[in-house]
Amino acid sequence: MSEFRQDPTTREWVLLAPERAKRPEDFPQHQRPMAPAWDPDCPFCPGNEQRTPEEETFRIGTHAGWQVRVVTNKYPALTPTGSLTRRHQGALFTRMDGVGIHEVSIETPDHARPLAEMEAVEVENVLVAYRTRYNALRHDPRLKIILIFRNQGKGAGTSLAHPHSQLIATPLVPPPIRRKHDVARAYYDDTGRCIYCDLREAEIAAGERLVFQSEHFTVLQPFAPQAPYETWILPNRHVAAFGDVADEELSDLAVVLRDTLRALTAQLQGLDFNYVIQTAPVGEAHLNYYLWHVQIVPRLTTPAGFELGSGISISTALPEETARLLRAQVRQRRLETED
Template identity: 40%
Template sequence: MMSSIIRQDLSTKDWTIFSVKRAARPRDYKEIKDSKLIKKYEPDCPFCLGNEEKTPEEILLINGGKDWSVRVVGNKYPAVEAREAFGDRYYNRRHIEGPYLSIDGVGKHEVIIESPWHDDNLVKMDVKHVEKVISAYRKRFIDISSEPENQLVIIFKNHGRRAGTSLDHPHSQLVATPFVPGYIRNKMFESQRYYDDFGRCVYCDIIDYEMKSKERLVHVNDKYLAVAPYASVVPYNVVIYPKEHQACFAEISKGDLLDLAGVLQIVLKKLYSLLDDPDYNFVIDSSPINQSGNRHYHWHIEILPRLSTRAGFEIGSGMNMNSILPETCAENLRNQKVQVL
């Protein structure tokens, strides 16, 4: 086998260098964790059951009342703010300063509190509870998409200090922006170009090939599949796709939520067991709001374990460096047996 190979991501045209002369083993990525005991309830935690008055105004409650399951609240320290904060209706004002452009920081920044219990997480929960979390994602995505100032909705989770979390209590976040950034525009451009060239969705072609190949499959159920991408950007990178073509996360039906919860939890359980609860980010990557229903894009969940640090070459080149092939990662994850609750 060659000691180095450079692969291109079919959907983005980004490149990853795989240096496989000495493929890292799973235990090489395990870190010494903070041994502090996380309690079920922390009196100072604003997300714990009984501390509801410590959060901003409640936006959504699942299983309402004292024994709620999932809460959605405004972020106390938002990156962007609702248009009302700017005092008028011109929510998309541009400002010119010489050659430079800025825009009012309008949008939404919300926190999805995944459980009332401080020591809970998506791996430990009953899969029905994970379904409730995803149901909250879907509800807020749909509601925010109806507001004219919002053009893009990003739902994401930071797990662990290296992934950027600031509170141990299990939670995810949602940010909506009044424009579509260049990174997303490029992904949309590449998927549109592929559709124009071949008359097919690039992601549907990836799904069809991976289902036939099986080499990079991590898990599959009736509605979804989890794959270690051909040009994985980091070790143990996993992407979850709906088998059916859906451009926008809002297109997911209520009947499919449990299947999505199942595959997401199984992948996270496998990562948890194999890599000893690694820090990770996941992002729901969806079509911009004004392009929902298109034929060329395909929403997905990208899971990125934080096992390595982006260094000088990656920053300077825009390329990715990875020391372990996705085929090896997929095999290790497939072989990792987990219990489904």
């Protein structure tokens, strides 16, 4: 039987309708064609650096032997110049220049090496680039939110196969993000506690949606997922802003993120997904009521008329079942590593 569930962190409803799909282990799987380690037509491959914008904002490694590069987006959604003045036309229509920052993190020189297949130190380099750019931009008084995200696969919106992620910083906080913080603030006002920390501890105690834990992080399937196999990575230490993650936590996150993506990839061959680092707005890093975290959303289904009309997502798998399957994948991967 289908079931409505409410996400405690947003107060939004989702509909779990597992009878609309096969068993959660039987989602369609698609083998991706093998890609070369170097593509002469790829602007992100070594030797093609002149095909990306000259403004390189961060690099690990030498110019000729780089490991990670961060460059401005060649086709940016936002530009760093313009006015922040809001222009009103009558009582209803408001405009503002598309001011902001749009960068690309080229995660590896290897054209065919996604995060799930990297060594932990390679993933850590990517995370170091994220944190470095986040902390550089958080001091720009124009910027209010810094979003770091990754689109993998055409179903997730990517246009280039080379492993990369993006950063977009905007001069306003979008309403969906503000609502998440409003819910967290109201919970803190009522209880004096962080809703995300309480949720993490409740999921650990229940165990049924828990995937695995490390010293610094907890991986789980949320109670009310927007999509099958949606996965959250929550810090065990209360920190509101991603930029304030400690070095030892970043090293641990590299292993946790890679192992989570490996488990998802093993379970869902040909996986298209998005992940987003959800973090506090700029200037609100001191918040006691918000916890930064990683949200991974596989693209296994396509929103249709009901979702668009109602705003209610439909998930065709129970998170308790997907957590069980991912736990098995994590155990299997670890056994293979030990052997």
